Amino acid sequence: MGFTVVIDQFSTATSSPGLNIRDTLERSVDGLRDLLDGKRTVVLTGAGLSTDSGIPDYRGPDSPPRNPMTIQQFLGDPEFRKHYWARNHIGWRFMDGSAPNAGHRALARLERDGKVTGIITQNVDLLHTKAGSRNVIDLHGTYAQVRCLTCNHRVSRHSLSDRLDELNPGFAESVTAATGVEIAPDADAVIEHTAHFRMADCERCGGLLKPDIVYFGESVPRERVAAAYEMVDNSEALLVAGSSLTVMSGLRFVKRATKLGLPIAIVNRGYTRGDDVATLKLHAGCSDVLESLAAG
Known part of the structure; x- marks a missing residue:
């Protein structure tokens, strides 16, 4: 349905020797910017967004095996x-x-600029709020x-x-x-x-x-899920940042956006369960991409 852009040293060195990593990043962000331009965008974030703040994730490419408590x-x-x-x-x-990183600050700026209408986060670290984002649904609590x-x-x-x-x-x-x-x-x-x-x-x-x-095996409160669905329903695009979408808790909003026919962009290192329905997938770190997106 969509297409994937891989941003890493191997892909740029082997496929386009004339481009450096920054050139490739900027061209990819241009595509993301074009996709979201003028659209009320809701952002779904996961643990991959907070790794640059020193908080480890569950399923990133370099993460050790984890057995989260149920x-x-x-x-x-x-x-x-x-x-x-x-x-x-x-x-x-x-x-x-922990302090917000460039990715959190970029999303707060995009909200202030009226380009992001709200954030649904699977993280419990409060870094979106610390960064200055106002319309945040802490899906799993804090x-x-x-x-x-x-x-x-x-x-x-x-x-x-x-x-x-x-x-x-x-x-x-x-x-x-x-x-x-x-x-x-x-x-x-x-x-x-x-x-x-x-x-x-x-x-x-x-x-x-x-x-x-919300622990593994526990349900997200219904009113919180309903508020998040409403946020997606009132949007014109969905941006996923730093989530593998492994659990239904986050994947359901991608499914909702797909049903509504919204364009879906995913920024994440590694495979996600939403890749097959994404309009655009950037295999890249969140901070660099979001910072470039906000700067534009």
Whole structure:
């Protein structure tokens, strides 16, 4: 249906020796700009957009094998849940301190210029909001809120962190000093020794606390999905940035755009499940492409 442009050192060196990587990028972005020109564009973003901010993705070409936690594990295994909270107590700080990259800033600029009407993000890192984007649907929630599964009371992750520090004095400092920290997606950190970690329950009812993000195996709230569908329905084009579209959570919006007959552009390193319906696919990093798009 569409066509793919591959932007990497091998393709430019072997197929067009007279072009450098920047020439190829700019010509490809020109095609993307022509496709989206004058159209109300909604952007669907995934973890590949945030890698330039130091946040790893799940399925990028260079990503290690990952076994993301499921909602069944979190609810059904107290030891697993303790291990998770210990990892999260370290990892969320890194995500909280992360800064938007050029791709996030470019999308915020495109929104201010009236070219992007809204963003649907599968990321939980709040980097779109930090960059200045206003019309953002955090499809899977964000790392910054924690919810009680019994009474639905919500508290900030900062507030819970203070309580966990009191229950586990010196834990964060000792883990970081002893082993360093490898950050995993969804505000996790890769650490092993967590048996002595103490969890916190809801201060209101004593119920189970859970980060207010959608885990694997859990459904996105219906009203959030409906709002995202409405955003696509009111658009004239869909741009996917940094998502492999492996899970239906994001792929459904590509299917919706296809049904509506909207042009679909995808910017992502590697294969995506939307490639066969894309009007244009750029196999490239998000930051460079989006920054060039906004500059035009």
